[in-house]
Structures are given as C-alpha cells and as structure tokens.
Amino acid sequence: MLNNKFFGVLLTASLLTACGSGEDVLGKAAEGRWNALISGDMQAAYQYYTKAFQETTPLDMFKHKVHSGLWKKAEVTKVTCTEPGKRCDVDVEVTAAIRMRGLKEPMESSATLHEVWVKDGWFSDWRYVN
Template sequence: MKINKTLWALLAGSLLTGCGSAESVLTEYATNRWNALIQGDLAQAYQYYTDAFKATTPLDVFKHKVHGTGLWNKAKVDKVQCEEPGKRCQVDVEVTVSMKMRGLSKPMETSDVVHETWVKDGWFSDWRYVKE
C-alpha cells in the first residue's frame, strides 16, 4: 500500500507529539492558548478546547462568553503535573492583568495563578483544555 506524502507527514507529526514529554507539549499548548486569548484571537484559542466543549458551545457563543481580552497582558506556565501520564494533567499558569486606576498615570498590574486541566483522549489525540 502506498501512503501519500501528506498522510505520512500527519502520521509522523502525531507520533512525534505523542512521544514528546507531556510537560513540554502542555507548556507550549497552554502558552499558545493564553497568547491567543491575550491577543483577542478567540477562534485560535477555541481550537485548544475539548471536542465535548466545542459540541456544546459553538464558536460564536464562546466569543460572547470570554471576558478579559484587553485586560490580560501576559501569561506564563509555572507548573505541569500529570495525574495520569499521557492522559490527564494539571497546568498552573500565572496570568497578569493590567487595570487603569483613577488618579494613577500608569495601569496597575496584578497576577494570579489559574489552575487548568488538560486531557488527551488517545494515542493520536492532541492535548485539549477542559473548561471547568
């Protein structure tokens, strides 16, 4: 059986992602999702959610529910801890917001840690963010 180049590239990419460490992949995915949220690219951020979430929350609804775009100004993954290696992990992300305060010339920044759950449904599945 002959496999075309596109199919081979997709298969190789899936295998490499599956073989990479969960911590490094999740750091990249969580960072990419937060960067998309910060930049207001909600369609890109939406791609990191689970299929179950996307089945019950269409993109248009998601866009109306997201609040914080314009306030968030940076996010940094602090820790990735896997409960079930290769299947379910917790990701801690330090998110910084900037707020203009009356009487102050510069916006005030404050940060807090957001605890996220990420899951992987199968060998060829990508990691997905679970909205809780």
C-alpha cells in the same frame, strides 16, 4: 530477525521520548492558548478546548463570553501529570492590567491559575477542560 529487533528498539525509544516530552508539549499548548487569548485571536484559542466544550459552546458564543484586552502575559510555571498521556494539571501565572478610577495607568496584578488538560485518545492533542 535483526530488522524486527531494530524496529522494536526504535519504536520503544520513540515512545519513551514522546512520553518524556509530553509535559513540554503540554506546556507549549497551554501557553499557545493564553497567547491566543492575550492577542484576541479567539478562534485560535477556541481550538484548545475539548470537543465536549466546543459541542456545547459555539464559537460565536465563546467569542461573546471571552473578552480580550485584560490579560497582559501568561507563563506556565508547572505541569503535573497525574495520568501521563491522559490528564495533567497546569499552573499558569497570568498577569492582568486593571483600570482603576483615579489612576492614570492600569494596575497590573498577577495570579497563578490552575488548569486541567486532557487527551481524549492515543493520537489526540491536549485539550483544555473549561
């Protein structure tokens, strides 16, 4: 009986820890997607998108549609889970370098983008909804 109680406490503690750190894990996933986009690793970035997106947009088409080189940095500023473990909103401050006629150096501009991330199932990784 003691082993069952210990197992129950251990399971509960691990589930609570997993739930509590979910926003941190999601923040790292969002930054991972942006780091891949910034570095031009479209194959790595593509892995963060939902299965539905991947089924309707082949990797070659994704590579053709997304152009790297514009973005300079991205930082997750806020993660809000409306349905913890299922759906979360992520705010990311993205800085882009824009070349403008008449200027020698690109002009940097930043904006906060709102992203939606979901989990398809209990053991699913977080996926970006395009």
